[in-house]
Amino acid sequence: MGLNSPVPETAVDATLDRRYLLERVGDAAVVQVYADGFRDLSLRDKTLIWHLSRAAIAGRDIFYDQRYRHNLEMRDLLEAILVSAQTSPDFDVATLAEIARFTKLFWINTGPYNNLTARKFVLSCTPDAFAAAAHAAERNGAQFPLRAGETVDELLARLQPMLFDASFEPFVTNKTPANGQDLLEASANNLYVGVSMKDLEGFAERYPLNSRLVKQDGRLVEEVYRVGGRYDRPIAAIIEHLRAAIPYATAATADALRALIRFYTTGETIDRDAYDVAWVQDKDSTVDTINGFVEVYLDARSMKGAWEALVFYVNAEKTSQIRTIAANAQWFEDRMPWDPKYRKEGVRGITANAIDIVVETGESGPITPVGINLPNDQGIRERYGSKSVSLSNVNEAYDRSTLPEFRQEFSWSIEEFERAMRWTSFAGELTTNMHEVIGHGSGKVAERLNGNPQAALKEQFSAIEESRADLVALYFVADPKLAELGLLAAEDQADIVRAEYESYARNALVQLRRVREGTTIEEDHMRNRQMIVRWLMAHTRAIDVRTRDGKTYYVMTDAAAFREGVGRLLAEVQRIKGEGDYDAARGLFDEYGVHFDPALRDEIVARVDRLHLPSYTGFVMPRLEAVRDETGAIADVEISYPCDLAAQMLEYSSITRTLR
Numbered sequence: 308m309g310l311n312s313p314v315p316e317t318a319v320d321a322t323l324d325r326r327y328l329l330e331r332v333g334d335a336a337v338v339q340v341y342a343d344g345f346r347d348l349s350l351r352d353k354t355l356i357w358h359l360s361r362a363a364i365a366g367r368d369i370f371y372d373q374r375y376r377h378n379l380e381m382r383d384l385l386e387a388i389l390v391s392a393q394t395s396p397d398f399d400v401a402t403l404a405e406i407a408r409f410t411k412l413f414w415i416n417t418g419p420y421n422n423l424t425a426r427k428f429v430l431s432c433t434p435d436a437f438a439a440a441a442h443a444a445e446r447n448g449a450q451f452p453l454r455a456g457e458t459v460d461e462l463l464a465r466l467q468p469m470l471f472d473a474s475f476e477p478f479v480t481n482k483t484p485a486n487g488q489d490l491l492e493a494s495a496n497n498l499y500v501g502v503s504m505k506d507l508e509g510f511a512e513r514y515p516l517n518s519r520l521v522k523q524d525g526r527l528v529e530e531v532y533r534v535g536g537r538y539d540r541p542i543a544a545i546i547e548h549l550r551a552a553i554p555y556a557t558a559a560t561a562d563a564l565r566a567l568i569r570f571y572t573t574g575e576t577i578d579r580d581a582y583d584v585a586w587v588q589d590k591d592s593t594v595d596t597i598n599g600f601v602e603v604y605l606d607a608r609s610m611k612g613a614w615e616a617l618v619f620y621v622n623a624e625k626t627s628q629i630r631t632i633a634a635n636a637q638w639f640e641d642r643m644p645w646d647p648k649y650r651k652e653g654v655r656g657i658t659a660n661a662i663d664i665v666v667e668t669g670e671s672g673p674i675t676p677v678g679i680n681l682p683n684d685q686g687i688r689e690r691y692g693s694k695s696v697s698l699s700n701v702n703e704a705y706d707r708s709t710l711p712e713f714r715q716e717f718s719w720s721i722e723e724f725e726r727a728m729r730w731t732s733f734a735g736e737l738t739t740n741m742h743e744v745i746g747h748g749s750g751k752v753a754e755r756l757n758g759n760p761q762a763a764l765k766e767q768f769s770a771i772e773e774s775r776a777d778l779v780a781l782y783f784v785a786d787p788k789l790a791e792l793g794l795l796a797a798e799d800q801a802d803i804v805r806a807e808y809e810s811y812a813r814n815a816l817v818q819l820r821r822v823r824e825g826t827t828i829e830e831d832h833m834r835n836r837q838m839i840v841r842w843l844m845a846h847t848r849a850i851d852v853r854t855r856d857g858k859t860y861y862v863m864t865d866a867a868a869f870r871e872g873v874g875r876l877l878a879e880v881q882r883i884k885g886e887g888d889y890d891a892a893r894g895l896f897d898e899y900g901v902h903f904d905p906a907l908r909d910e911i912v913a914r915v916d917r918l919h920l921p922s923y924t925g926f927v928m929p930r931l932e933a934v935r936d937e938t939g940a941i942a943d944v945e946i947s948y949p950c951d952l953a954a955q956m957l958e959y960s961s962i963t964r965t966l967r
């Protein structure tokens with residue numbers, strides 16, 4: 308599973324004069340990510356990456372459509388106006404600025420729903436001003452996504468609720484709807500059409516991960532994502548690029564790509580299993596890709612996979628830490644602070660790499676995870692192991708683009724702030740690696756769950772699994788074994804642990820800035836982090852709530868008590884996963900993870916806004932260009948850095964527009 312959105316809080320390094328932070332849009336930051344090692348790759352690896360990148364871009368609109376059924380039309384409309392305005396003076400400046408602001412957030416979040424809060428955001432100009440801009444674009448020859456016989460005004464009227472009304476389809480995913488509303492009906496995503504949870508009772512899906520469920524004439528139909536099925540054209544384009552990549556791949560990667568093509572062709576679960584196995588067994592290749600229907604956060608039921616693609620290469624320098632953790636996975640497994648019956652024996656095949664991403668699309672871009680551990684299929688993990696990656700160049704870009712004020716504002720003391728400056732980045736990378744490798748990679752579940760705790764834990768599953776992985780990292784970061792393994796220096800460990808626990812406690816406060824409306828947390832990683840801190844506050848004396856000058860602080864005062872509480876909570880969280888105890892999971896998050904005090908949130912938002920600090924980050928990817936010789940063969944692949952979100956998004960859109 309992906310680990311999203313770390314607390315971005317490291318100092319700007321002035322020694323590098325290249326640009327990381329490109330611009331601020333609303334409460335988002337836009338940051339360029341760099342892939343310095345690309346130039347040193349062999350031509351064969353570069354060519355492989357070129358074709359895999361084409362496959363990644365080819366599927367981008369699948370995720371747009373999955374996230375919201377109106378997304379592509381909305382994007383076409385917005386982009387038509389912005390492109391037209393580049394060559395015409397015929398636009399009102401203020402309206403155009405607002406359309407640009409909204410469109411940038413739309414690109415970053417893949418549609419009009421905030422990636423973290425799941426809530427809708429809208430245009431703040433008037434519909435009339437927007438219509439005037441659309442007509443100016445029309446006069447300038449812009450092409451709009453018109454239906455047969457439709458006028459531009461009719462199109463605008465049809466899309467008006469999506470663009471201007473925040474109360475129309477307000478949540479993309481709603482795992483805790485109010486007033487007993489149905490989970491699926493309260494979620495605006497396009498994974499279900501006319502389907503409620505009640506309809507699903509007694510219905511067995513044949514394609515649980517890769518289909519849209521539609522109620523037609525009173526019965527449920529699975530629209531399968533595959534060749535000849537839903538998303539036929541983009542999937543066919545993906546396959547074409549994957550085929551072109553195979554001659555440049557290692558034998559193991561080629562096997563995995565062929566298995567992926569087969570899965571995209573048939574859509575059958577048995578072929579998805581075969582692909583997962585082939586992908587996990589491709590351990591030593593320099594270049595790798597994730598391409599398909601993977602994570603289940605978008606689905607309130609945690610069943611349907613959202614499309615994503617990443618293309619990356621191993622960052623050899625940074626890989627040694629994560630490899631050391633993986634090589635010792637059994638040592639950690641044997642000491643997990645949970646009932647021994649949930650401990651895996653013969654932990655195998657955790658392949659761990661630090662990687663640099665070259666492109667991320669779909670659910671992984673422009674907002675990216677910092678670590679990934681796949682496959683998600685519990686049965687395959689138990690039999691074949693998993694692959695874990697830490698996204699080094701994304702972490703680097705976070706580090707270089709954010710400001711020290713962030714830590715300062717929420718640190719109780721100068722000592723805490725200095726500890727954070729010295730250690731939080733180091734501790735963050737270490738705990739991210741532990742989260743992925745010995746967190747998600749660990750533990751086993753009761754036989755009767757058939758390797759599928761998702762089915763029992765439903766909408767609670769993702770948050771439980773993320774909690775488990777975080778708790779494993781928090782628990783073992785304080786273990787003397789880490790110094791023995793050379794992962795940190797023994798004399799620094801107490802400071803590193805303290806800095807990590809302090810930062811984790813602070814984050815429960817600071818993350819509230821991301822939920823500017825309402826009083827509930829929707830995103831699973833945020834729920835898990837809120838739950839852990841609030842549980843520790845209720846059950847240990849590790850964290851003090853203090854106020855000074857009207858400002859609230861979560862102050863970590865006792866690292867030993869913190870760790871002891873983490874161990875206790877981890878035992879319970881593993882039991883919940885191991886037994887599929889839905890009621891306990893729901894109780895835990897309901898009590899500690901979902902609800903918060905809006906007055907406290909308002910205070911945090913005011914503090915953050917005063918410092919002009921961003922809530923989340925969208926990344927601009929490197930750009931590749933194939934250089935061909937006179938025979939048309941690829942002679943080199945050049946990498947460059949656009950440092951321009953709009954230019955990159957418009958380029959991607961121009962590539963995929965013909966694939967719908």
Ligand SMILES: [Zn+2]
Nearest residue numbers: 308309310776
């Ligand atoms: Zn995770």
